[in-house]
Amino acid sequence: MKKLGLSVLLLAATPAARAQTTAPLPDSVQTFLDKSLTLLQTYSLERNTVNWPQLRQAVYQKAQGARTVRELLPLYPYLFEQLKDDHGWLTYQDKTYKWRNPARVPYANAVVKAELAKKPGIRVRLLPRGVGYILLPGNSAGGSLAQMQAAAQVVQDSLCRLPVAKVRAWIIDLRLNDGGAMAPMLAGLAPLIGEGHLGGFVDKDGKPDEQWYLRRQNFYLDSLKVTNLTERFAARPHQPVAVLLSGRTASSGEIVAISLRGRPLTRFFGEPTYGATTANQSYPISGGAYLTIAGLLETDRNGVVYKSSLVPDELITGGDDFTELAKDAKVVAAQKWLRTSPNRRK
Template structure:
C-alpha cells in the first residue's frame, strides 16, 4: 500500500451543497467536515463513477441528522465506504479507524491466525541444506529513515545464511497482513533482482506510477525510497528460483510484494488465495484528529496483469501450516519439492 497525505483544507469551499439551509439540523462545523469527506471521496474514490452522488449526499445527511459533533457522525463512514465498495479504505478519528468489510466466509486457518497473534518478525533459515527461507512480516513506517532501517535489517538477515551457497529461496508472505511495501521490497532486492516490478493504474486503467528496483534500491517513479545499493554480502551471480507462500491473511503491502514477484522468471506461488486488498490508498487529513484513507488506484504486475482482488497461488494448498517446525509444513515441503527441480530462464528486465 502507498500513502500520500493531502490537506483537505486545500479543497477550500468544495462542498457538494450550499450551506444556507440546514434542514438536517447538523452543526455547521460538523456539516463542513462531512462535506469535505464527501468531496474527497467524490474526487478520488475508485468507484466514484458508480455512485449517484446527490442520493448519497442526501442519505449521509439523513444518517447524520441532528449531529452536533464529529463523534456523532461515525456510523456514516462505514456506510460511505460500503456504497463505494471500498473495503481497503477507512476514516480515522482520535486514533481509531472506521471502515467497511464485505461479508466473507470465516477464515478457518487456525495456524495462521494463531501465528499472527504472536506478532511475528523476520525469520531466515536454511532448509534441506541448500535452500533459503525468509519470512517477511508486516512492516510499518513513518519516514524514509524507517524504510532504510527495516530494509537494512532484512538484508542483514539474508546475509547471515551465506546466500551465495544456496540454490533457491522460499519467500514466506503468509503472516504479512500489510503495512508499507517499501522496506519489504528494498530488503528483498537481492532475491528479486533489478527491473520493473509493478505499478498503479487509475479507474480507467491508465498507468499512474511504477515501482522498480535499480541497483538494489527501490524507486517509485523517480522517487528513491532506499539507499542500500547492491547486497553487502556475496550473492549468487545468477537469478535463483523463488517459491512464494501465500495465505488468506496476506494482504495490502504483503500483496504488493507478491504482485512484484508475479511474472518473475523461475517463480512459483504456493498456498491460499490472498486476502484481496490489492488497491493503493491515499491519505487525506481532515483535521488534527481525523482523516480519510481512500482506495484510489489498482495494482498491476510487471506483465501488465491487473489485480482486481486476490493474488492466486499456482499450487493451491489448504492447511498444513506449521510455523514452529518448517520441515513439517505442507506448503514449505511443496515449495522445496519444486525448488529441487526448478530452473530460471533468464529474461531481460525492463528498465
C-alpha cells in the same frame, strides 16, 4: 496497501448539495462531513458508480441531530459501503472506522491466525539442499524516508544473516504478511527479486499512474529514490524462488507477491490471498483525523491488473507448521519443486 505519498493535497471543503428539509449542522461538523464527501468523490476508485446528489442527501439526512464530529462516525462504514471500499477507513482519535464487507468469507486457517496473533518478526533459516528461507511478515514502518530506510535495512540485515554463498534457491514466506509499507519489503528483498520495473498503479480505466522499480537494490517510485541501501551481496535474479501465500497475505503483502509475478523461475504455493489489491492514499480532514481511500488498482511487470486475490500455482489448504518447517505442507511442496528446478546456481 497504503500508497506511498510524501505530500498530501489539502482540499478546501466544498459546499454539498443538501436536502432542503435538513436542519443546519454545527459549522465544525458540517465542514468535517463536507470535506469527507469531497475527498471520496474526488479520489475513490468507485466514485463514478455513485449518484452523488442522492448519496449526499442520504448522508445529510442520516447526520441530522449530530452536534459533534464523534456523532458522525457511525456514518463512515455506510459511506465506504456505498463505494464498495473495504480497504479504506476513517481514522479519528487513533481509532478506525471502516466497512466490514459481509461478502468476505471468514478465514478458517487457525494456525495462520494464531501465528499472526503473536506479531512475528522476520525469520530466516538455511534449509537442507541450500534453500534459503525468509519469513517476511507485515510491517508498521512510517511514511518518512528515514523510516522507510530503517525498515528496509532490517529486511536486508535479516537476509545477510544467512550464509548466502551456500544458498542455491529461496523460499519467500508471505503467509503472515498482512501489509504495511511496500518500499522497505521490496528493497530488502531486492537481491532475490532482481532489477527493473516490477509493477505499478492504474486507475479504473487502466490508465497508468505511479510505477515502482528496483535499481541497484533500492526501491524507486517513478524517479523518486525511496531507500538508500548498500549492496551487500550480489543480486541473484536467476536463482529459483518459491513464494508462500495465505488468505492473510494482504495489501502490501500482496504487492510483494505481485512484484514477483513474471519473475523467471518463480512459483507460488498455498492459499488465495486476501484480495486487498487496491492502492490507498491518506488525506487529512481536521484535528488529526484523516480518510484513507482506495483509489487505484495494481499491476504486475507484465501489465496484468489485479482486482481481487492472487491465486497460487499450487493450491494447498492447511498443513501449516511455522515451528517445524519440515512438517509444513507448503514448505515441503516448495522444496519439492525447488529440487527439480533447472537453475540452482549462484
